[in-house]
Amino acid sequence: MSVGNIEQAGSISTDYHMEDALNNNNEHLITIPREHELKFQLLPDQQLIIEIVYGIAEIFGTELANNIKYIFNNQDIFSIYAVDKTQLKWYTKESAVEPMITQSPNSAYAEYKIKIYNLHFALDKMRFTSSQGPNVLVIGGKNTGKTTLCKTLVSYAIKVKNFTPLYVNLNPTDGIFTPPGCLSATTIYDILDVTAPNWGQSATTGVTTIPSTQPIIKNFGLEYIHTNYSLYNTILSQLSIVTNSKIMKDPLLRRSGCIIDTPSLLDKSDMGANEKEHVNKIISQIIKLYNVNVIVILKEEKDDEDNSNNYEEIIKQQLTSSLSSIKDSISLLTLPIVKKSNVVEIDDVYKRFLQRVAIRDYFYGNSLNTVLSPYTVSSSFNKLTVWEPVVYNNDTDEDKNEEPKLEPVTVNASNLQHAIVAITFAERNADPDTVLSSSIMGFGLINEVNDTRKKLRILIPVPGQMPDKALILTQYRYLE
Amino acid sequence: MTNKSENVVLKEFSSMLDELTFNSGPIIASLAKFSEEHIEYSQQIVELVEKKITKSVPKQKLYAIYVLDSICKNVGSPYTIYFSRNLAKLFKSTYLIVDNKTRQSLINTFKTWVIPPNTGGTNDPTSNTYPLFDQDVLKNIENFLIRASALHERQIKMVTPKPTIPLLLKEIDRLIMICNNIVNITANNGSATQVEKTNAKIILLQELRQELLKRELPQEALKQVQDQLTQNFVKEQKYSLQLQQQQQQQQKLVNISPPSSQLQQFPLSQANKNILFSNSSIPINNGANINAPAVINNTSDEFSNNGIFGMSQNPLFPSTNTTANNNISSTIPNASKATDTINISRTSPEEFIHQLQENKINNLQKLYNSLKENDLLYIPGKESIVGLCNNYLSSNSIDSIDLIKNLPPLELLNNLVQDSISIKLDLNAFINSSNFQLNNWTINNTNIDTNISIKNDNNYVQFLYRYKPCKCSMCGKRYVTKSTELNEHLDWHFRINKKLKNNRNKVLQSRNWYLNDDEWIHTPNSNNNDTDAIVFNDNSVSNGGMNEYNNHANVNHRLFDKNLTGNLSIHGLAQENPNPFSFTRINDTAAAAATSSNSDNNNNNNSRKRSFDHNTNIRDNDFITPLHNVNNKKHRPDKIQDINLMFEVIPDSSNSMEIECYMCKDVIQGIYNEDEGQWVWPNCIKTDDGNYCHATCYYEIQQNQ
Numbered sequence A: 001m002s003v004g005n006i007e008q009a010g011s012i013s014t015d016y017h018m019e020d021a022l023n024n025n026n027e028h029l030i031t032i033p034r035e036h037e038l039k040f041q042l043l044p045d046q047q048l049i050i051e052i053v054y055g056i057a058e059i060f061g062t063e064l065a066n067n068i069k070y071i072f073n074n075q076d077i078f079s080i081y082a083v084d085k086t087q088l089k090w091y092t093k094e095s096a097v098e099p100m101i102t103q104s105p106n107s108a109y110a111e112y113k114i115k116i117y118n119l120h121f122a123l124d125k126m127r128f129t130s131s132q133g134p135n136v137l138v139i140g141g142k143n144t145g146k147t148t149l150c151k152t153l154v155s156y157a158i159k160v161k162n163f164t165p166l167y168v169n170l171n172p173t174d175g176i177f178t179p180p181g182c183l184s185a186t187t188i189y190d191i192l193d194v195t196a197p198n199w200g201q202s203a204t205t206g207v208t209t210i211p212s213t214q215p216i217i218k219n220f221g222l223e224y225i226h227t228n229y230s231l232y233n234t235i236l237s238q239l240s241i242v243t244n245s246k247i248m249k250d251p252l253l254r255r256s257g258c259i260i261d262t263p264s265l266l267d268k269s270d271m272g273a274n275e276k277e278h279v280n281k282i283i284s285q286i287i288k289l290y291n292v293n294v295i296v297i298l299k300e301e302k303d304d305e306d307n308s309n310n311y312e313e314i315i316k317q318q319l320t321s322s323l324s325s326i327k328d329s330i331s332l333l334t335l336p337i338v339k340k341s342n343v344v345e346i347d348d349v350y351k352r353f354l355q356r357v358a359i360r361d362y363f364y365g366n367s368l369n370t371v372l373s374p375y376t377v378s379s380s381f382n383k384l385t386v387w388e389p390v391v392y393n394n395d396t397d398e399d400k401n402e403e404p405k406l407e408p409v410t411v412n413a414s415n416l417q418h419a420i421v422a423i424t425f426a427e428r429n430a431d432p433d434t435v436l437s438s439s440i441m442g443f444g445l446i447n448e449v450n451d452t453r454k455k456l457r458i459l460i461p462v463p464g465q466m467p468d469k470a471l472i473l474t475q476y477r478y479l480e
Numbered sequence B: 001m002t003n004k005s006e007n008v009v010l011k012e013f014s015s016m017l018d019e020l021t022f023n024s025g026p027i028i029a030s031l032a033k034f035s036e037e038h039i040e041y042s043q044q045i046v047e048l049v050e051k052k053i054t055k056s057v058p059k060q061k062l063y064a065i066y067v068l069d070s071i072c073k074n075v076g077s078p079y080t081i082y083f084s085r086n087l088a089k090l091f092k093s094t095y096l097i098v099d100n101k102t103r104q105s106l107i108n109t110f111k112t113w114v115i116p117p118n119t120g121g122t123n124d125p126t127s128n129t130y131p132l133f134d135q136d137v138l139k140n141i142e143n144f145l146i147r148a149s150a151l152h153e154r155q156i157k158m159v160t161p162k163p164t165i166p167l168l169l170k171e172i173d174r175l176i177m178i179c180n181n182i183v184n185i186t187a188n189n190g191s192a193t194q195v196e197k198t199n200a201k202i203i204l205l206q207e208l209r210q211e212l213l214k215r216e217l218p219q220e221a222l223k224q225v226q227d228q229l230t231q232n233f234v235k236e237q238k239y240s241l242q243l244q245q246q247q248q249q250q251q252k253l254v255n256i257s258p259p260s261s262q263l264q265q266f267p268l269s270q271a272n273k274n275i276l277f278s279n280s281s282i283p284i285n286n287g288a289n290i291n292a293p294a295v296i297n298n299t300s301d302e303f304s305n306n307g308i309f310g311m312s313q314n315p316l317f318p319s320t321n322t323t324a325n326n327n328i329s330s331t332i333p334n335a336s337k338a339t340d341t342i343n344i345s346r347t348s349p350e351e352f353i354h355q356l357q358e359n360k361i362n363n364l365q366k367l368y369n370s371l372k373e374n375d376l377l378y379i380p381g382k383e384s385i386v387g388l389c390n391n392y393l394s395s396n397s398i399d400s401i402d403l404i405k406n407l408p409p410l411e412l413l414n415n416l417v418q419d420s421i422s423i424k425l426d427l428n429a430f431i432n433s434s435n436f437q438l439n440n441w442t443i444n445n446t447n448i449d450t451n452i453s454i455k456n457d458n459n460y461v462q463f464l465y466r467y468k469p470c471k472c473s474m475c476g477k478r479y480v481t482k483s484t485e486l487n488e489h490l491d492w493h494f495r496i497n498k499k500l501k502n503n504r505n506k507v508l509q510s511r512n513w514y515l516n517d518d519e520w521i522h523t524p525n526s527n528n529n530d531t532d533a534i535v536f537n538d539n540s541v542s543n544g545g546m547n548e549y550n551n552h553a554n555v556n557h558r559l560f561d562k563n564l565t566g567n568l569s570i571h572g573l574a575q576e577n578p579n580p581f582s583f584t585r586i587n588d589t590a591a592a593a594a595t596s597s598n599s600d601n602n603n604n605n606n607s608r609k610r611s612f613d614h615n616t617n618i619r620d621n622d623f624i625t626p627l628h629n630v631n632n633k634k635h636r637p638d639k640i641q642d643i644n645l646m647f648e649v650i651p652d653s654s655n656s657m658e659i660e661c662y663m664c665k666d667v668i669q670g671i672y673n674e675d676e677g678q679w680v681w682p683n684c685i686k687t688d689d690g691n692y693c694h695a696t697c698y699y700e701i702q703q704n705q
């Protein structure tokens, strides 16, 4: 029975989590001076809520709405950059521990930021004035902020006009829109989810507060590129075939260009000549296959000491040798970075965290406003065909001319327990080459393997039957 | 229905109504129930409730409105029809005499008449009868409320000064003055009752004044006094405003005439004297001393119009003249004399006018000084606009901190400045500028300068953010114009939030399978027509045909923006249905598609999908423009979650795991249901004639019938 006075209809704050968090708030107010950056580093299991009071603030290129609560989940690291003087409120659920907040020194950071702006304007200018937009290769060592730069550049690209840049992720250890272990390409046509370490959601059956994306995925499956360079080379060229077909079909995509994120290829400490040769080949391969016309090298100032570990040297050398025919069409830029101020320092713990987030997110959503229900199916061993990439353990194992191979995997607990498997589009009985060149339909998480009953249970994202497809075992494991 | 006589029934109802002296849910509920049981007397009951609303003391009116509300929500027609007749009048008159808190309650109640209270609840039995009343009536009330709240805001602004005793005293004195004026005028017109009334008010004011002087009053009491003054002297306030306007007009008319003659023009002076002297209870001295400052204070708002001397020409000035204050009186003749010294015969007309003006200024200056000497002039404080202005004009003194204190926040001002700078920059300027050329950085065999130059052009940085000035308040995305695109975008947010809210715990959501190569390549991410419409004028740029380009570009610019709008709506659609390019992979995922909760997303049965979306759209519109959709009472199936959990166990007789939905002809793939320990067809139902079909298809058809 309705008795008069009733709550006001249509209020915005309906999120239960959010109400939770607001109940025991301990609000802090911070003012960030213009062109300064504030870095937040969350502790495990910490939830942080941020609200911009006034000003223009962005997180890696995506502008934040004012007076809206943004919720960040545990252990995340991110920075808020104040385009204009910005005031923000923040609070955590746990009043005892505060997140680490550091303000970057202005001068060095501002200079770096200006360069990014200039780079962006140059790229946008290409988009406006030519039907072939910039295909930007972002390359550099570990922790030089490659992914952050890519994120910023794609975010800026959609700002002034609705360009739709293609984000190509060639770093299999980063799961951007996807679980880790794969190479992927995603058209960016809307703002990114600033609270998601993996940039946002890929398509779901329902609705998401930030429009979801539609990545194309090729599985690499290994953790380290150096454990199978030729496999990596093959996968990246297969991805380029698909992206190039799409770019050819879509003039706006062509005009918008692509931003290519890469792994740090030179990080391995004891690289042999053979391995260096592989890296050179991979770099020139990427440049050729993705029609790269802008190369941005992120480098630490002190990098110069060791020429052998220098991306700039490798690229210059490639441009004068294997790439000499196209070198005139390529702009080469270096972007010196300022360590500890403008780069999110990623240690292995944080990297693992991000990978876990990406996997959990794939199956379960982000638990805030996109809650997904995956589905466990049982299957008997004989109904599954599982392949796995060959792993070469040292430089000389791998014959350069040898084709990368997939090996069949015996289905049993020791091989598959807690493993992430890629479900390919290739039929179950397809030959390994077909399996290798196939795109990925989705991922499964193998939960229980019963060797005696010859049965296992797989978590798959979509309710229904286990697709009758060939599977590729990845090196990623996930314990729920 | 009942054998009780009409009289008895209505008596019972009105005695229940009389009990409603507090906000009692049970009483309201039983009243609603009673009126349902005695629907045959609905007309009389409506009259009783209406009477209750009109006759109750203001505090209790709200409860009677709640009775109305409850009856209409729970019983509905014919009560809604009968109440509609007087609703607007009742609501408005109630609103006008209740306090602010009650007003808010009234507004809240009104909102529920337009929009169902539980927007999410599909099992709310009332949600299909909204809006509750005739839409014209609601529109009428809505318009009234909009105006009322605007008025209210203005009133609040006007009353903002914190009530202090001196301030209130001034206010009272001012009102006494005005009342006196009114008495004068009405006395001449011969309206005796009016004079009486106003005189009574004057006495009241004087008593109030005494009270205020006698003892310290708490802040709340002062506030009350202030409210009382504003409420009970509405007429007088209006009158004073009128006076001021007249004053200004007169001032214009008599621009050249000497101040003394201007003073004569006040009709009040003479009459005023009479009143003041005849009414012995007025403490003359006191009143006079405070009168002048109060009114001068009042007119100082018009400072900009009148100039500094204009302040002395306020309606109260004559009254100071009549207060038998010798100091003042003596200054006036002096001032008047000054005008006589102008020798008309010896001067040209121009000179004469000039002299006249000068004299006038002199006279006013003298007047001003003497007023000041006698403490009869209100000098605006440092914090006032006048004070600030003087400060600012007179010097660049460091007092400017005070000045800054009273300006809008620096951030806001800065934002405005940046916005206005960015408006000047346009896209063409950016495209045509010689900056940001990548080829400056192109590799050169020998000498490589690959460092990105530092060109800190903050205007361009601002341009990146402010090119689109309208920022979405929900997600921060920016738009060029406020009107169309942003509204569509906000509508989209609204729909999505609503869906999210509705779907929570009701509809299972899961990740889609990724697209395969072909699907991905052919999936448009945005409206491809866009590209055609963006007439990127490559040639003219490289040709350096700047002028021509600019002309074209302006047109293109607009074209582009228009297209953005088009794209957006498509974009918006895509959001509702995140997989708009529904490629159904029947072979591998039909089962998945069938079980997936929002099967309309995954299924390529377009007609079905459309009809689903159609429904939602109607509902959405209901909320956005509630007043225009009275007849759209479409309903979604209540139990989406139940439908999705439906399945049919695959009979042993079936030799296939697959079956065709006899409605949409899609394949339903059998899956293993762990809870049942059986193989089942998910989202499936067996019809009476032994056919199998999707549960969703089945209920969809049912709904449409």
Ligand SMILES: [Zn+2]
Residues within 6 Å of the ligand: B472, B473, B474, B475, B476, B477, B489, B493
């Ligand atoms: Zn928005």
Ligand SMILES: [Zn+2]
Residues within 6 Å of the ligand: B661, B662, B663, B664, B665, B666, B693, B694, B697
């Ligand atoms: Zn069907």
